[in-house]
Structure formats: structure tokens, C-alpha cells
Amino acid sequence: MIGSEKIRIAVIGGGAAGFFAAISCKQHHPDADVIIFEKSNKTLAKVKISGGGRCNVTHATFDINALSKNYPRGERQLRKAFSQFMTTDTVEWFESRGVQLITQEDNCIFPKAQDSQVVIDCLMHEVKKRNITIRLHSHIDKIDKANGGYNLAVREQDVLFCNKIIVAIGGQPKMRGLQWLADLGHRIESPVPSLFTFNMPDNSITKLMGVVVNPASVKIPGTKLQADGPLLITHWGMSGPAILKLSAWGARILEEKNYNFSILVNWLHPKTESDITNLVEHVILNLNSKMVKNTNPFGLPNRLWKFLLLKYAIPDDQRWGSLSKKIKNKLVQLLFVDEYVVSGKTTFKEEFVTCGGVALEDVNFKSMESKVCPGMYFTGEVLDIDGITGGFNFQSAWTTGFIAGKLG
């Protein structure tokens, strides 16, 4: 508790981070008057649709260093924050409140009920139990410093004095959504999308929609960007964890390229170029008299193998035993550095986030307090933090929300 007087805390934004911060705040300061201001007519809207309606609550990575590595932005700062509240705490928090969780093969953690509503019900129950007020239709777009706190302008009408403010407004696609925070003196990293799939209009590989190669790796020539994992061919281009990871790590660079760039796919990841050259030699010895087009010796999906042979113009009557050096090189190339031109992006329907937001240098990650405005705290996607897919984005919302709610 802060002093003996009842203090008023405003939580701006009724999403995952705002709810978690409000609950933590009441836990740590039971006498405080905590109010969640939500601009729309409903709270927790993203939790509802998250993970395809199942809500990927967190990820089964229980080592702080390994966990932090899943954040293209925020890795260093979150390492500090996770020492206060991390994945183990999330699991314990929900399970102790009756939300049973289950870990998938890919280490993503979901409610056993496979329904995001159980997460919403749990958060809502905690909020009600602790007498936290929710004010819907309450857009906050102006905050002025006042003696010992802040004056909030609610929908440009009422002005309300609050001793402390927790900002949990989520990722803002446009700079103007963050302007009031910039006006208070915070540096803002410009917002750009993260977690998107790659469009390849008119590329005939899209005819192979539904084909998955696991694992493949993808790199962007001329950059250090590289990612691996399952790669899915879609009717508009490429998707799957390998592509989504690449989009997250490359969010800024790819925006600068206006989403026009090339990728090189290694269909036999983790094999290296020399591994693949040796493999081709080995196949030549073993399948000597067989026709290339009638065999599929590298374990690729059949349709993809046929597509690649056509793309690289490997003759129909080519036998393994009579490959020229040029064709041998082509085969290594089509397996190891198969090139595609990307033109545009599509937002991933299961999960997308914003890269950019309040600059991390302006926030003390021990408390989530602003270094610019004392008594103001930040949590969730409004910060320049974003993770790859797999429950990492909610984890950073739970972590920063828990810490912000402690109010120092």
C-alpha cells in the first residue's frame, strides 16, 4: 500500500496486459481504487480470437535466456523482467485459478478446454472478485501531469485525477495512436507490422498449396536474416513458422524494402551445401540407371520435387548416371538455394503483432515505470516488444502487466 490514503490507479486499455496489471495492482495494493478504461464496447477482444480461438497462453520454455531469445525486440529487457514473472509463473497463475493447461508437441501451451473463453472467464472473475472497475467506451487520449499524479481526459469530456497510470493500450498500427505518449516526452519507435506471410503473386508454386516441408530454412540474400522450421505453401505464397519467424526478425528491414525482396529456401535444412553435394553424388551412384523424374530420393513431398525439376528445366529423360556437371550444380541449387520473389505480405490470421511503440530505453524494466513520467507504467504491446508466434506475446503481456501492477 502507498501511504494511508486511498489512491486511484487508472489502467488504460482492457486487453490481456491491462487486466493482468489491474489484478496484480489490487493484489499488491488491496486498498487502491483500480479502474480499467477501455475505449471500445468490450474487453479482452484479442484474447477471444487468439490462437484461432484457443488462446496460446504461453510457451513451455522455462529457462530465462532461452525464453528471451524469442523476442526480436525486447530480448535484453525482458530477461530482467522474466526474473520477476515468467512462463512457470503463468502456468501456476492460471492453473491455481482453475484453468487447466496443456502443452502441445511444439511446446505451445493452451487451455485444456481448447477455448479462449476459459482464459477470459478467469481474468474476468479475478477482476470482479477484487472490485476492479471497468469503464467501457472510455477513450483516453490526453493526460496532463498534475500535482502528485495525472489528469486524464476521458473521451475529451470528463477529467479525472489519478495518482498512478498504467498504460496498456496495445500495439498501435499508426503513430498517431501513440502521439499523446510522445507529447509527454516518450521516444516512440515507429510502428510496423510483424508476423506476416509472404505473397508470391503469379508464382506457380502456389499451385502446391497445402504442401509442408519440415524443417526448411529461409534466408534473405544481402541480409543476415535467416529462419527455419516448418514451411507451408499457400495459395498466395508461403507461410508457416519458418516464414513467420523471418517476418518477425526482419519486420523493419522488410518494411524498408516495401515488402519486395527475394528469399532463398534450403529444402533440406539443416543440411549444408557440401552435405547436399555429397548426397547428390551418393544418389548418382545408387540410382545410376534410373530416370531423375521417376525417383524422389531426398524425401521431399512428391509434388514439390516434380515442381522443382520443372522449374530448373531438368530434362524429362535425364538419368542419374549421366548428369552433366551443370545439371548436378542445378540440382544442388534447387535443393539448397531455391529462389523466390516476394511481392507483398499478408497478415497471419492466427496471430499478428506490432513492432515498435514506446522506446525501451525510456522504461525501467524492474518496475515498468516510465523514466520520463514518474508514476506512469507501461505493459504489453504498447512497448517496443514483440515475440515470434507460440505464446510469447501473451507471456510478455503477463510479465510486464504483473510487474507494472506492483507500482514500483
Ligand SMILES: Cc1cc2nc3c(=O)[nH]c(=O)nc-3n(C[C@H](O)[C@H](O)[C@H](O)COP(=O)(O)OP(=O)(O)OC[C@H]3O[C@@H](n4cnc5c(N)ncnc54)[C@H](O)[C@@H]3O)c2cc1C
Ligand atoms: C488474431 C490474433 C491472434 C493472436 N494470438 C495469440 C496467441 O495465441 N498467443 C500470443 O501469445 N499472442 C497472440 N496474439 C498477440 C496478442 O494477442 C497480443 O500481443 C496481446 O493481446 C497484447 O495485449 P495488450 O493488452 O498489450 O494489447 P491489446 O490486447 O491490443 O489490448 C489493448 C486494449 O486497449 C484498448 N485501447 C487502445 N487505446 C486506448 C485508449 N486510448 N483508451 C482506452 N483504451 C484503449 C484497446 O481497445 C484494447 O482493448 C494474437 C494477436 C492477434 C491479432
